[in-house]
Amino acid sequence: MAVLRPAGEFDTSYAYDMATIRRGWQWVVLVAFLAALYLLPLYAGQGLVALVNRIAIAIIAVQGLNLLTGYTGQISLGQAAFMTTGGYISALLVNELGWPFYFSLPAAGLGAGVVGLVFGLPSLRVKGFYLAMATLAAQFIIPWFTRNAYKDILNGAQGINVQAPVLFGIEFNNPQRYLYLSLTVLVVTTIVAHNIGRSRLGRAFVAIRDHDLAAELLGINLFRYKLQAFFLAAVYAGLAGALAAHQIRHLNSETFNLIDSVTFLGMLVIGGLGSSLGPILGAIVVELLIEGATLIGPFFISVFPATAAGAVQALRPLFFGTTLMLFLIFEPRGLAHRWQIFKAAWRLRPFSY
Amino acid sequence: MNWHLLPQMIVTGLLAGGPLALMALGLVLIFKSSYIFNFAHGQLLLLGALITWWLAVPRGLPLWLAIVLALLAVAGLGFLIERLALRPMTGQPLLSIILMTLGLGQVLHGLALLLFGGVQRNFPQMFAVANPYRITLPFLINGNPVVVILKQNLVWSFIIAILGVIIIGAFFRFTHTGLAMRGASEDHELAQSIGLRIHRIFGLSWALAGVVATVSGVLLATSSGLDLSLSVTVLAAFPVVLLGGLESIPGTIVGGLLIGLSQGLVSAAKAPLLRHAAEIMPYIVLLLVLLIRPEGLFGQRRIERI
Numbered sequence: 001m002a003v004l005r006p007a008g009e010f011d012t013s014y015a016y017d018m019a020t021i022r023r024g025w026q027w028v029v030l031v032a033f034l035a036a037l038y039l040l041p042l043y044a045g046q047g048l049v050a051l052v053n054r055i056a057i058a059i060i061a062v063q064g065l066n067l068l069t070g071y072t073g074q075i076s077l078g079q080a081a082f083m084t085t086g087g088y089i090s091a092l093l094v095n096e097l098g099w100p101f102y103f104s105l106p107a108a109g110l111g112a113g114v115v116g117l118v119f120g121l122p123s124l125r126v127k128g129f130y131l132a133m134a135t136l137a138a139q140f141i142i143p144w145f146t147r148n149a150y151k152d153i154l155n156g157a158q159g160i161n162v163q164a165p166v167l168f169g170i171e172f173n174n175p176q177r178y179l180y181l182s183l184t185v186l187v188v189t190t191i192v193a194h195n196i197g198r199s200r201l202g203r204a205f206v207a208i209r210d211h212d213l214a215a216e217l218l219g220i221n222l223f224r225y226k227l228q229a230f231f232l233a234a235v236y237a238g239l240a241g242a243l244a245a246h247q248i249r250h251l252n253s254e255t256f257n258l259i260d261s262v263t264f265l266g267m268l269v270i271g272g273l274g275s276s277l278g279p280i281l282g283a284i285v286v287e288l289l290i291e292g293a294t295l296i297g298p299f300f301i302s303v304f305p306a307t308a309a310g311a312v313q314a315l316r317p318l319f320f321g322t323t324l325m326l327f328l329i330f331e332p333r334g335l336a337h338r339w340q341i342f343k344a345a346w347r348l349r350p351f352s353y
Numbered sequence: 354m355n356w357h358l359l360p361q362m363i364v365t366g367l368l369a370g371g372p373l374a375l376m377a378l379g380l381v382l383i384f385k386s387s388y389i390f391n392f393a394h395g396q397l398l399l400l401g402a403l404i405t406w407w408l409a410v411p412r413g414l415p416l417w418l419a420i421v422l423a424l425l426a427v428a429g430l431g432f433l434i435e436r437l438a439l440r441p442m443t444g445q446p447l448l449s450i451i452l453m454t455l456g457l458g459q460v461l462h463g464l465a466l467l468l469f470g471g472v473q474r475n476f477p478q479m480f481a482v483a484n485p486y487r488i489t490l491p492f493l494i495n496g497n498p499v500v501v502i503l504k505q506n507l508v509w510s511f512i513i514a515i516l517g518v519i520i521i522g523a524f525f526r527f528t529h530t531g532l533a534m535r536g537a538s539e540d541h542e543l544a545q546s547i548g549l550r551i552h553r554i555f556g557l558s559w560a561l562a563g564v565v566a567t568v569s570g571v572l573l574a575t576s577s578g579l580d581l582s583l584s585v586t587v588l589a590a591f592p593v594v595l596l597g598g599l600e601s602i603p604g605t606i607v608g609g610l611l612i613g614l615s616q617g618l619v620s621a622a623k624a625p626l627l628r629h630a631a632e633i634m635p636y637i638v639l640l641l642v643l644l645i646r647p648e649g650l651f652g653q654r655r656i657e658r659i
Contacts, residue, residue: 075448122643128447129390133591134643137636140588144633148626258588262455269452314466321459328453329441 006347020194037183041176050175055287056182057244062267062279063193064236069265070273071202072229073209074123078116078135079237079264080256081142086112086238087245087255088146091162092153094246101165101246105185108242109235115142116234123226127212139261143253159252162245178247185243189236194276196232205229206274259317266324272334281335289319357499358621360490364501366617367610371511372572374609376590377597378518379565384599385525386534386558389439392454394566395587396461401427401567402476402574402583403469409477416477424567431563435556443541462584471581476574480506510572515606517568521561522602534558538600592639598652607650612638 011017021027041049065079090108093099099107115138122134147157154160164173165181172178196202204225207215216222245251263286271282293315300315331338376398383391391397404426408419438457442450486503525531537544537554544551573583593612597604612635620631630637648654 069448073448075451122640126643126647129451130595130643130647132390132451133595133639136588136591137640140633140636144629148629259459262459265452266456269449273448313471314463316463317459318463318467321456321461321463324456325438325453325460328445328449328456329438332445332449 034183034187038180041179046175049179051287051291053175053179053182053247055283056179056186057240057247058264058267058283058287059280060182060186060189060243061237061240062264062271062283063189063276064233064240065264065268066273066276066279067193067196067205067236068229068233070268070275070278071197071205071209072226073212074120074127074226074229075129075132075265076135076230076233077132077258077261077265078119078138078142079233080258080260081119081135081138082112082116082234082237083241083244083256083260084142084146084251084253085115085234086241087162087251088154088160089238090242091160091245091251094163094165095160096153101167105165105239105242109238112238112241113231113235116230116237117227120227120230120234123230124223136258139258143257146253157253159250159255162249162251164249165246172246175247182243182247185239189239190276190280193236193279197274197276201225201228209274263320266320268334269332270323270327270334272336272338275336277339278334278336281339285335286320286323289323290316293319355621355623357497359618360499361501362617362621363614364503364617365507366613366615366620368503368507368511368613369616370606370610370613371514372569372609373590373593373613374605375514375517375565375569375572376587377593377605377609378521378602379562379569380590380594381597381599381602381605382521382558382562382565384538384594385602386538387439387555388538389450389454390599391562392451393434393458393461394562394590395584396458396465397427397430397563397566398570398573398587399465399581399584400430400461400570401563402570402579403465403474405567405571406474406476406574406579407469410474416479420567420571423571424564427563427567428560429563431559431561432556435552435559439555439559440552458584462581465581465584474574474579476571476579478506479571479575480509504576506576510576513572514569514609517565518602518606521565525602530554530557589635592635592642595639595647595649596642598649600653601649601651604649604651 009022016022021030037052040052044052061079061083065076068074068076086108089111090101090104093104093107094101119135119138123131126134146154146159164171166172167181170177172181197205204215204220207218207220208222208225208229212222241256245255248255267282267286268279269282270285271280272278297315327334376394379394379397380391383389383394401423405416405419405423408414408422409416412419414422434457438453439450442453485505486508488501488503490499490501492499525535533544533549534554534557536547537549537551541551544554570583573586589612590609593605593608595608596611597606597608615638616631616634619634620628622628622630642649
């Protein structure tokens with residue numbers, strides 16, 4: 001969609017032309033929204049705060065996936081495996097070596113990124129679902145490794161307990177306190193992702209997505225940029241995994257599984273590929289759906305008492321799968337695209353096309 | 354290497370390759386006709402086995418009738434899936450189609466859970482368990498005779514699976530419909546322009562895939578029990594498909610046997626870590642195939658032009 005500026009608004013400087021947030025009132029709205037989020041523990045219940053935490057962590061993971069799948073067009077079914085990697089790295093650094101959390105978190109990101117590079121190597125030879133297969137292999141090999149290797153440290157299939165992070169003498173041991181942590185990481189990673197998208201790197205990614213051979217002829221180094229995309233995606237997954245592990249306080253090979261990887265891809269498609277807004281919208285919608293499925297479970301049983309005991313768990317995949325399929329058929333470009341259309345229509349009002 | 358275990362493990366591995374080949378066949382079928390890789394095959398297989406179980410155990414129908422009815426039901430489901438989910442995706446990018454089958458898998462998983470619950474079921478035994486075949490090998494290892502034990506259900510699953518692959522292969526090779534399917538996969542528009550009704554062909558191949566899925570579901574359920582994790586076993590068939598080649602039906606047999614064999618060989622190792630690696634062996638093979646020969650053993654190499 002072409003950039004559609006409101007009537008009467010002109011770019012009077014290059015800095016203004018480049019700005020993401022252009023108007024004073026937009027700054028006011030943004031700051032007010034962030035303040036409302038940060039002050040959430042003051043006025044919201046524990047359940048809501050925990051939900052916002054989950055959404056924030058999911059958004060981080062999906063932002064990374066967006067860089068890889070949305071911008072670069074490489075399909076990855078391994079995002080949850082890289083979350084496992086990041087989670088284990090941070091947990092072990094804190095538990096075994098006594099590192100502070102503000103070192104172990106970036107280390108988790110970097111470590112997961114390096115593992116991501118290894119599984120990104122096949123992307124140089126294969127693409128499409130061949131690549132999906134290669135990342136699927138990561139989804140099996142990494143959890144297998146945590147189950148079977150170094151059992152004295154990783155504790156096999158049992159998994160490990162993870163300490164609550166301590167920063168500046170404060171222990172982030174409940175959802176209310178944890179919110180400050182996850183929101184801060186979320187804000188930073190989202191700003192970085194948004195700016196990667198409109199930099200030289202992001203434009204190279206988009207060129208590779210749109211036609212990799214043509215991109216190579218234009219002088220874009222496929223080897224370098226594809227691996228950079230894999231690295232970035234895995235870094236984001238590692239950060240998200242470390243955050244999630246320190247919040248759940250326990251980690252095993254099944255904490256982040258194939259279903260999560262599929263869910264992240266679904267969030268990305270529902271939100272919209274290739275924009276930094278998409279992952280935010282997608283993660284919120286899907287997490288709310290899942291939450292809704294959990295909430296109406298008891299009601300569902302009261303209406304259909306004959307259903308089997310495990311049937312309530314069926315609602316989550318049913319809701320998610322149906323929403324994903326409907327979006328793929330009716331709005332394959334996701335909610336972010338819908339939002340663009342809405343904005344354009346609002347600006348052209350009353351002469352919408 | 355535990356040498357005295359090796360012959361047994363090789364044979365068990367090869368036998369496990371039969372059902373793997375049959376599962377891979379279901380994937381290749383759809384790929385060959387519509388160029389879609391079906392990530393929901395595992396859930397089709399699970400539904401097939403669950404419907405058979407439901408007809409045979411709580412409804413008390415004879416097993417053969419239950420299987421036939423389940424085959425029809427899942428074939429119908431295949432038609433329905435093609436019409437409702439995949440046809441709107443014609444001409445969409447690959448990512449959308451992959452996600453469509455993944456989403457479909459979630460919906461089918463939810464349906465299976467909703468209709469049948471998540472508990473472990475006892476599937477009726479189709480083959481005698483008590484008397485496994487025993488073969489004494491004509492040589493000694495460490496001075497002891499080697500006896501290879503073949504469980505009857507594994508042997509019969511293997512035979513049925515291989516027969517299934519051969520029948521479907523012959524269908525593709527020799528019948529008119531099979532030829533039409535191969536033509537449709539080559540070029541949708543061209544196939545349409547010479548008068549093939551490609552939507553019916555796609556529907557038919559989904560129905561066939563449903564049939565194949567049900568057969569492999571029943572075979573797996575009767576040898577290893579029936580619960581929701583049955584759908585996960587299909588993930589081990591993905592490497593089989595890639596190893597054999599995405600378009601190749603004989604490739605599924607070769608790939609299945611090779612993957613089964615690789616698992617068997619690793620299981621005979623002495624080091625526990627290596628022995629546990631049997632469960633990820635298919636994916637290691639998968640990575641190697643992708644790095645060395647992405648089109649697989651018998652697949653078509655495709656070149657790309659701008």
